[in-house]
Amino acid sequence: MTSPYNHKEIDKKWQVYWEKNKTFKAIDFSDKKKFYCLVEFPYPSGDGLHVGHPRSYTALDILSRKKRMEGYNVLFPMGFDSFGLPSENYAIKTGIHPSIITQKNIEKFTRQLKSLGFSFDWDRVFSTTDPKYYKWTQWIFTQLFKKGLAYKDKKPINWCLSCKTGLANEEVIDGRCERCGNDVEKRQVEQWMLRITKYADRLIDDLDSVDYLNKIKLQQINWIGRSEGAMVDFKVSDLDEKITVYTTRPDTLFGATYMVLAPEHELIDKITSQDYKTVVENYRKYAVKKSDLERTELSTEKTGVFTGAYAENPVNNEKIPIWIADYVLSSYGSGAIMAVPAHDTRDFEFATKFGLTIRCINRPDTELAEKEGVSVEAVLSGNACWQLEGTTINSSNDNGLDINGMSVEDAKKRTTDWLEEKGIGKYAVNYKLRDWVFSRQRYWGEPIPMVHCIDCGWVTVPEKDLPVLLPDVEKYEPSNTGESPLAAVTDWVNTICPKCGKTAKRETDTMPNWAGSSWYFLRYIDPTNDSVLADRKKLEYWMPVNWYNGGMEHTTLHLLYSRFWSKFLYDCGLIPTSEPYLKRTSHGMVLGEGGEKMSKSRGNIINPDDVVEKYGADVFRLYEMFIGPFDQAASWDTKGIVGIDRFLKKVWRMITNSDIVDIEIDTEQLRILHSTIKKVSEDIETLDLNTAISQMMVFTNEFSKHGEIPKQAAESFVKILYPFAPHICEELWEIIGHTNTITFEQWPTYDQNLIVEEMVTIAVQVNGKLRGNFQMEIDSNDNEVKKAAMEIENVKIHIGNREMKKIIIIKNKLVNFVV
């Protein structure tokens, strides 16, 4: 009898062993095949590690450990994404410098991560707040600027009227400031923008070359939102102005009975007639308070006002009224639309409310309309809206355009051609994706390395002067003018122009949190390099990332931004691959007990430290993997952990209390051993880790019964459990009599022939209902199976003397008599 499983001692022992021996060091240029395994690095919040973090880390740690056993040179790094709002807000509250808080939090995270035994190569760790790292974040920005991909533009920010500061979206609750409860409105501010839209097509097309979960690809594609249509110019009546609209339905131009401009549209002041100035102005004040989300909410009633101005429909010169309404967004297309109420539900709703003309120009396809439950008559008379396929009607002019009778597709094409011939419009591709607002009027971010000189304009800080260090400030709040706190540090702001040497001013905006995380995976490859962002040869060895896992909540923005930066750096010849990640998966969130999000206010936070203290790192890891399907949300269940705790104790007893004997294994045990190796091997590759664990439970239930265990089975089992529960397995490996770590032992293989059973149970149905079953040798022929099935008493009863219509036989599985 050996001593019971003491997790505290064992965890400590092996964590010290791994650290001392640098067991998980990734070797640059090793002859082994490389495998770059990446998890999203955490934001080191003051709350410490959340139980959600280890879900991702454990899963890819399991993968990493398996890959090492399969002979790969694995790079599995960790770092910290440490710029961001919470540290800054904490600093505002307490006056403690964010770098001090950040340092403390990183130490806590590091201790917690180490206590879970992840096989990270800790020699490569860094934080985005390290000046040696953000030097290169800034440098990348200067390259973007030089290539014309960074520019300044006026963009709205949330502005709290009473705090006189800019606010993040999440600090605006129901249109009010989170801190003081007063009104928030939009305010236009000059900001740095990155031209991500230039890469829109490549960001869609290159998805074909990578292995992402399909839902992730779909999110990316839908976010970019590519559409084809036309830009069309409408002349403003009695003024020398034109309004350009983007439409995906140029075929419906004859049905355009009014226009709508976004309340922010630049032409509004010019075109609004005297009588309408006041209403328009009031409406603009009202709209500025709403978020885009509220504005496009279909369920809320449409609002808007008439400007008093008219435009001319270019296809029939009809005078149509120009309105402004907040359901049109300034950020999409040209910020103005032609409204076709008969064929767009939003326009239909608006026109109905304000009594505007509705003219049907597309007769619905009869069959389709019936299926959709829409009356063709109603559409034709302007009492219903039709957006689908149909035949164009009422659509010709005496200027060479006649699209009557055409399908939607043909009519689009013909109209676009006509517009181009006449020079009043052109074919256009449009994206929902907008350029990236890259400025923050905040303190705790990378300073944007730009200098403004009256003579030279915007000039980049030269490489030799990077990084532009974040200076100390007295107050962390944004200034009352809306500038960042850096604006108050006058001796920092005042500098000389790097180009002409005259006095100049530094940019005081900082970068968003997304900046540092857009290229961190490149830096792990060469984390201390001071002369380039990472050595080209090393990048060639390690890139691309073989497998990247992170939260579902990051699959649009972060993923898109980092793909964009990769493509840019690739175009600059700095990195060898234009797609950074070969494979991307996402894990679901870990919710509190009862399925609610874990939060301080709900008081349902589970601290990983407590679990590790009570049960040990291996139980914690295993439980997180057993909790449910990896890609779906799962709720924590304190009771569920005991099952895993029992399982590991059982494994411990199975190995330490049984006689480990060098004997032949019987067929049934061989079958279980080999199907376990197979299932675990395959499930790790698909991250179905919950089912891998249940199969190992099946194994343990069988092999712990006998008091002795064949050595071959014991060793294989310890090896396949090792990636999941590395501490206990290292210890058991030692107890079995080995002196080396399991880390580089060979991953067990299985023999399919040993898994197949000789006898199979065949189900018998009559008319699809189960009526019995019987045992039969595998691969028996259909006639024998049929005969045996008919012998069953209960089957005979249900067939009775009814006529046999059909017999369906699924090999080794089922017989169905249809009578």
Place this chain on the structure above:
RNA sequence: GCCGGGAUGGCGGAACAGGGAGACGCGUUGGUCUCAAAAACCAAUGGCCAUUUGGCCGUGGGGGUUCGAUUCCCCCUCCCGGCACCA
């Protein structure tokens, strides 16, 4: 609202490619061991009826395709993630 995902026993979940629904774990009940308890082990465990051998119902709700649907199609409800300054 738009985009993406999800719903299976008392609970977490499993089910390869349309073929026996409920693997594995928790919980519950009964038993073994013990002075007792804990631990461990054994057995039972979707619901209702018949209490044997069996029958009916059952994968969020409603329809459909099929010999056969948790799985495919249409409609609906609810829940979760994202919506561009949270990370």
